[in-house]
Amino acid sequence: MSDLLKQFRDKIDAIDAQLLALVNERAKLAREIGHLKNDGVIYRPEREAQIIRRMQSENDGPLSAEAVSYIFRAVMSNCRALEKELAIAFLGPLGTYSEEAALKQFGEGRQAVVCASIDEVFRTVEAGQADYGIVPVENSTEGAVGITLDLLLGSALQVVGEVTLPVHHCLLSAQQDITQISHVFGHAQSLSQCHEWLNKILPNVEREAVISNARAAQMIHELVASQGTFAAAIASKRAAELFDLHILAENIEDDPKNTTRFLVLGSHAVAPSGQDKTSLVMSAHNKPGAVLQLLEPLSRHGVSMTKLESRPSRQNLWNYVFFVDIEGHQQAPNVQAALAELADRSTFLKVLGSYPTAII
Numbered sequence: 001m002s003d004l005l006k007q008f009r010d011k012i013d014a015i016d017a018q019l020l021a022l023v024n025e026r027a028k029l030a031r032e033i034g035h036l037k038n039d040g041v042i043y044r045p046e047r048e049a050q051i052i053r054r055m056q057s058e059n060d061g062p063l064s065a066e067a068v069s070y071i072f073r074a075v076m077s078n079c080r081a082l083e084k085e086l087a088i089a090f091l092g093p094l095g096t097y098s099e100e101a102a103l104k105q106f107g108e109g110r111q112a113v114v115c116a117s118i119d120e121v122f123r124t125v126e127a128g129q130a131d132y133g134i135v136p137v138e139n140s141t142e143g144a145v146g147i148t149l150d151l152l153l154g155s156a157l158q159v160v161g162e163v164t165l166p167v168h169h170c171l172l173s174a175q176q177d178i179t180q181i182s183h184v185f186g187h188a189q190s191l192s193q194c195h196e197w198l199n200k201i202l203p204n205v206e207r208e209a210v211i212s213n214a215r216a217a218q219m220i221h222e223l224v225a226s227q228g229t230f231a232a233a234i235a236s237k238r239a240a241e242l243f244d245l246h247i248l249a250e251n252i253e254d255d256p257k258n259t260t261r262f263l264v265l266g267s268h269a270v271a272p273s274g275q276d277k278t279s280l281v282m283s284a285h286n287k288p289g290a291v292l293q294l295l296e297p298l299s300r301h302g303v304s305m306t307k308l309e310s311r312p313s314r315q316n317l318w319n320y321v322f323f324v325d326i327e328g329h330q331q332a333p334n335v336q337a338a339l340a341e342l343a344d345r346s347t348f349l350k351v352l353g354s355y356p357t358a359i360i
């Protein structure tokens with residue numbers, strides 16, 4: 001070993017010893033904080049968001065903002081687990097993008113509660129069988145996830161966070177040769193996010209929608225074990241590892257910026273973090289111009305709208321509800337004033353929750 005290499009490694013060893021002592025000191029403090037939380041609410045998304053934002057803004061590199069976020073999330077996840085190991089429900093099987101979103105938000109220091117459907121994620125958290133749930137709500141290519149919006153309307157759960165996840169699809173198979181593929185399984189949204197690629201590379205291959213991408217990968221794994229298969233799945237790299245499949249192609253999504261937004265569901269309100277969003281659902285009177293008039297207080301109170309999505313109300317034919325995301329926390333005076341006026345003008349208004357805006 002060269003002298004210089006040894007010198008650098010000795011320095012790294014000394015730094016690691018300091019890091020270890022410091023993270024353990026931090027962990028002890030977090031454990032003490034846990035004892036002070038009389039209300040039993042261990043997870044404080046606003047505080048975690050503040051810490052990551054501060055670390056990112058103080059970061060001089062060479063680590064990227066994303067790396068800093070990853071490291072501090074891992075530290076906090078493990079500190080939090082000393083206070084309580086949270087149970088997090090998400091759409092399974094393991095290897096779904098929902099699981100990736102759960103890992104991004106909560107780190108490894110959590111217990112996974114794998115659910116068979118988005119509906120089950122809601123029910124599991126509502127029944128107290130999980131502390132929090134993660135559900136997809138919209139995709140940059142495919143738009144809203146209708147089932148999530150419909151379930152939010154009727155649920156008493158609150159939105160306590162959002163996670164944005166760049167979604168990069170792979171083509172996975174037990175076969176090594178892409179020309180042998182005769183069938184492709186994937187979630188309906190993923191099949192359509194990759195349809196141009198599929199039209200070009202696998203034009204004559206049959207496509208079949210299944211409940212999730214990870215389920216598609218699991219099916220290939222099961223088919224291989226029972227009878228062998230020339231089928232492939234559209235799923236994540238993580239699913240390839242979990243189900244022991246070859247990656248035949250990467251980044252096959254038609255839009256390289258393809259991103260899915262997930263909501264974190266819980267049963268407690270979240271305090272302001274300084275950079276927050278509020279999600280609401282409401283309905284307007286069924287007359288011309290009603291929606292425009294309904295939303296007017298937002299601009300008057302300087303509240304920006306980041307999303308407006310309409311869904312059939314399911315109560316009366318051609319009646320719609322509107323899902324609206326606005327910037328700011330519901331405790332902020334301008335948001336409070338705007339919400340009070342919206343409540344007066346709408347036939348129905350429900351605040352789904354205020355939460356820290358997603359961090360990369």
Ligand SMILES: O=C(O)C(=O)C[C@]1(C(=O)O)C=C[C@@H](O)C=C1
Pocket residue numbers: 030033034042043044045047048051075076077079080083
């Ligand atoms: O500040 C707290 O409330 C803590 O419990 C500490 C801590 C952390 O590790 O920094 C851990 C969990 C919470 O979600 C927020 C922050």
